[in-house]
Amino acid sequence: MFVQETPELREFRAEVANWLRENKPRPPKFRLPMSFLEVGTDEQFQYLRDWQQKLYEAGYLGMAWPREYGGYGKPQIYQDIANEEMAKARVPFVINVIGLSWAGPAVLRMGTEKQKRRYIKKILTAEEIWCQGFSEPDYGSDLASLKTTARREGDRYIINGHKIWTTLATYAKHMILLARTDPEAPKYRGLSFFLCPMDLPGIEIRPITKMTGELGFNEVIFDDVSIPADTLVGQEGQGWLVAVTTLAYERGAIGGQAGGHPSQILTASDVVELAREARRDGRPAIEDPLIRDELVKFLIMERTIELNRKRLYIEKLLTPGRPQVLRFMSKLFHSEYIQGLSELAVRIQGAYAGLFAGDPCALADGIWQRSYMNSFGFTIGGGTSEIQRNILGERILGLAKG
Amino acid sequence: MSGSDLLISYSDEQAMLHETATNLLAKRCTFEALRQWMETPEGYSQELWRETAELGWLGIAIPEAYGGYGLGAPELVSVMEPMGRYLYPSPFLASTLGAQLLLWAGTEDQKRSWLPDIAKGQILITVALMEADGSWEPHHVKDRAIPLGDGYELTGTKHFVLDGQNTDLLIAAFDLQGELSLFLLEPHEVSKLKKDPENLIDLSRRSCRICFDGLKVPGSALMTRDALHPLRKLHRLAWVLLSAEMAGGAEGVFQLTLDYLKVRTQFGRPIGGFQALKHPIVNIMIAIENARALVYHSATVFDGPEKEAETAARMAKAHTSDTYAYAVNRAIQFHGAIGYTWECNAHLFFRRAQWAQYAFGDAIHHRRHLAELLLD
Numbered sequence: 001m002f003v004q005e006t007p008e009l010r011e012f013r014a015e016v017a018n019w020l021r022e023n024k025p026r027p028p029k030f031r032l033p034m035s036f037l038e039v040g041t042d043e044q045f046q047y048l049r050d051w052q053q054k055l056y057e058a059g060y061l062g063m064a065w066p067r068e069y070g071g072y073g074k075p076q077i078y079q080d081i082a083n084e085e086m087a088k089a090r091v092p093f094v095i096n097v098i099g100l101s102w103a104g105p106a107v108l109r110m111g112t113e114k115q116k117r118r119y120i121k122k123i124l125t126a127e128e129i130w131c132q133g134f135s136e137p138d139y140g141s142d143l144a145s146l147k148t149t150a151r152r153e154g155d156r157y158i159i160n161g162h163k164i165w166t167t168l169a170t171y172a173k174h175m176i177l178l179a180r181t182d183p184e185a186p187k188y189r190g191l192s193f194f195l196c197p198m199d200l201p202g203i204e205i206r207p208i209t210k211m212t213g214e215l216g217f218n219e220v221i222f223d224d225v226s227i228p229a230d231t232l233v234g235q236e237g238q239g240w241l242v243a244v245t246t247l248a249y250e251r252g253a254i255g256g257q258a259g260g261h262p263s264q265i266l267t268a269s270d271v272v273e274l275a276r277e278a279r280r281d282g283r284p285a286i287e288d289p290l291i292r293d294e295l296v297k298f299l300i301m302e303r304t305i306e307l308n309r310k311r312l313y314i315e316k317l318l319t320p321g322r323p324q325v326l327r328f329m330s331k332l333f334h335s336e337y338i339q340g341l342s343e344l345a346v347r348i349q350g351a352y353a354g355l356f357a358g359d360p361c362a363l364a365d366g367i368w369q370r371s372y373m374n375s376f377g378f379t380i381g382g383g384t385s386e387i388q389r390n391i392l393g394e395r396i397l398g399l400a401k402g
Numbered sequence: 403m404s405g406s407d408l409l410i411s412y413s414d415e416q417a418m419l420h421e422t423a424t425n426l427l428a429k430r431c432t433f434e435a436l437r438q439w440m441e442t443p444e445g446y447s448q449e450l451w452r453e454t455a456e457l458g459w460l461g462i463a464i465p466e467a468y469g470g471y472g473l474g475a476p477e478l479v480s481v482m483e484p485m486g487r488y489l490y491p492s493p494f495l496a497s498t499l500g501a502q503l504l505l506w507a508g509t510e511d512q513k514r515s516w517l518p519d520i521a522k523g524q525i526l527i528t529v530a531l532m533e534a535d536g537s538w539e540p541h542h543v544k545d546r547a548i549p550l551g552d553g554y555e556l557t558g559t560k561h562f563v564l565d566g567q568n569t570d571l572l573i574a575a576f577d578l579q580g581e582l583s584l585f586l587l588e589p590h591e592v593s594k595l596k597k598d599p600e601n602l603i604d605l606s607r608r609s610c611r612i613c614f615d616g617l618k619v620p621g622s623a624l625m626t627r628d629a630l631h632p633l634r635k636l637h638r639l640a641w642v643l644l645s646a647e648m649a650g651g652a653e654g655v656f657q658l659t660l661d662y663l664k665v666r667t668q669f670g671r672p673i674g675g676f677q678a679l680k681h682p683i684v685n686i687m688i689a690i691e692n693a694r695a696l697v698y699h700s701a702t703v704f705d706g707p708e709k710e711a712e713t714a715a716r717m718a719k720a721h722t723s724d725t726y727a728y729a730v731n732r733a734i735q736f737h738g739a740i741g742y743t744w745e746c747n748a749h750l751f752f753r754r755a756q757w758a759q760y761a762f763g764d765a766i767h768h769r770r771h772l773a774e775l776l777l778d
């Protein structure tokens with residue numbers, strides 16, 4: 001019942017740490033994005049894809065996925081340790097996050113044997129990038145009302161509709177696609193879930209520029225796109241169930257992800273370091289009592305995140321009545337934590353706070369200004385913080401729907 | 403590195419104690435009973451106290467050599483959390499703090515004479531550390547002890563003495579010729595002291611001001627003239643125990659509020675459907691999860707390297723204080739006017755939170771110390 005590592009696991013940890021030290025790629029000449037959501041240039045893409053492939057070949061991705069589909073068939077604890085070491089070593093994030101963390105787990109859990117053999121390994125190697133076609137211009141939080149249609153014709157489905165905010169669509173080989181197969185059925189029952197190829201006639205992709213000026217997400221327009229019927233996951237009409245499970249993987253509400261981190265690692269200790277360098281009002285920021293108080297709050301939160309990760313292994317220490325809550329709350333707490341931390345890091349800079357990445361005097365090359373802006377990707381994407389609170393209130397606490 | 407990689411753990415003993423305490427207190431600490439005990443001068447049920455003594459709770463952290471079980475902070479925390487959850491009023495905190503201080507700073511004679519009876523719950527002990535200036539720092543002691551013949555003369559007034567009106571034994575801190583010293587006062591001396599019960603916001607708690615008007619004690623009353631280290635450790639223990647109690651209390655008031663959000667309807671639907679209530683209650687739940695993580699962490703590392711133990715305990719006290727304060731505030735508001743009544747039980751938690759968050763240092767105080775520990 002103690003979270004103490006066996007000698008074997010300790011040895012493994014040392015091995016990973018060592019490998020990462022030796023193989024951590026050199027920082028590129030160009031600027032890397034803060035997360036997989038903002039990959040916008042081919043050189044960024046190549047660099048990150050090469051890194052993921054190297055990680056996989058070294059055996060540190062898909063460690064707990066089944067061997068027959070390309071995983072390494074080990075207990076989950078190995079992947080958890082590898083993830084911790086990757087974060088500690090601050091290696092680059094993995095590019096194929098949608099495949100590794102939710103499309104892949106969804107296929108493994110709900111896909112056919114043929115689908116697993118077809119898709120899983122290439123997710124791990126980053127040979128095939130995945131994107132997610134859920135949101136539409138008029139249906140974001142109210143996802144189940146979406147209008148894109150999939151009409152059955154023999155052994156094909158014909159897709160028509162308009163997806164938006166589709167991250168990585170320009171690089172993706174496949175999309176997890178949620179579309180309406182039965183417009184007559186009640187909204188939750190008429191949906192189906194597909195593994196849609198992206199290189200078909202009738203698909204148009206239009207990049208969207210973010211508030212930071214970066215690319216990363218896109219509009220995807222389907223005009224009579226014909227896809228094979230065996231790309232369907234689950235039964236026709238069960239798409240909502242598959243989507244909800246997929247979203248649960250996306251938010252970390254259930255485990256089973258292939259590993260790696262989705263964004264650059266930033267810690268509260270980094271902000272403490274920044275506060276030592278930065279001057280506010282002509283004095284070191286770290287001497288300001290209000291800044292000190294804020295910094296400590298974030299150090300406490302950071303410690304808490306770490307403790308809760310450990311607590312997942314101690315079943316008896318999960319809170320009675322809501323043992324699943326630690327996982328369900330992790331996306332909400334973590335994304336808001338990063339947003340708050342980044343905002344504090346900017347505030348610490350005083351007069352310099354207004355300088356952006358690219359200015360020679362910007363502190364830490366403006367990474368915190370970028371991070372603060374980019375943090376909205378995680379408090380909005382994957383279901384907004386408000387929707388997460390609804391889910392926690394309704395699903396975990398049993399409160400009435402709002 | 404050694405030891406410090408174990409951040410959080412939970413033993414079978416802890417799980418067992420937690421379960422026993424939860425079952426017993428859930429049954430016995432009904433709001434009706436709590437309200438009755440509140441009205442008595444001593445503030446608690448002696449019958450329930452004896453039962454918990456029979457279960458061995460008073461001896462949890464007393465070594466076997468002195469009649470206890472030789473366990474530690476993790477096991478204490480495991481009963482404190484349910485005590486907070488069910489608002490159990492008793493001199494448990496006072497007695498535990500007193501016993502541990504006696505253990506860490508007492509003479510062998512003093513320990514042998516008293517610890518076995520304390521472990522059985524037959525003798526009550528408490529600590530008198532704070533003075534009129536309200537400082538939470540263990541070394542801020544101005545009251546003086548002066549050598550007099552074979553003994554000492556004690557002068558000054560101690561404030562916020564937990565269960566001072568209930569206690570048999572008392573450990574008090576004095577400045578003895580410039581040295582931070584502790585004295586153990588025995589029942590016949592304690593009974594001579596002038597005790598003014600304090601009128602506390604927490605109706606389930608007892609404390610008093612104690613005036614030492616030149617009380618003369620024998621030389622054998624002196625425990626140590628080098629009290630800083632044990633006192634620092636004692637404060638640390640108090641943070642951990644109060645954090646556990648507050649985490650439990652926050653859960654209790656959270657459940658009370660949650661129930662109400664499900665049964666109270668307005669505009670034709672349960673009020674829990676309104677996001678202005680739903681989202682804060684979710685935030686409270688998250689804060690409680692984090693509180694539990696910090697509490698069990700602080701207990702796990704309690705006997706480890708001092709800096710780590712101090713950091714963990716201060717983090718726990720800072721976070722649980724804020725959590726409990728927020729949870730009770732929303733509890734009153736979310737009950738509407740009924741929440742503002744004497745009859746509604748929300749204020750019982752509110753009062754506990756208002757007391758506990760300011761005992762042994764509030765969130766601001768601990769974050770200021772944490773800043774020194776972590777930033778300088």
Ligand SMILES: Cc1cc2nc3c(=O)[nH]c(=O)nc-3n(C[C@H](O)[C@H](O)[C@H](O)COP(=O)(O)OP(=O)(O)OC[C@H]3O[C@@H](n4cnc5c(N)ncnc54)[C@H](O)[C@@H]3O)c2cc1C
Nearest residue numbers: 132133134135140141165166167377380381382383384386
């Ligand atoms: C960087 C980024 C990447 C993304 N990548 C993808 C992707 O790859 N694939 C994909 O399918 N989607 C993607 N999304 C879309 C994302 O899932 C949606 O933006 C999100 O679900 C919210 O939908 P919306 O933007 O339409 O906002 P809306 O649903 O219109 O919400 C607007 C505001 O109203 C609030 N709100 C809405 N409903 C409620 C309610 N019931 N209760 C309380 N508040 C409510 C929201 O919280 C929000 O603050 C991405 C988004 C971002 C920002």
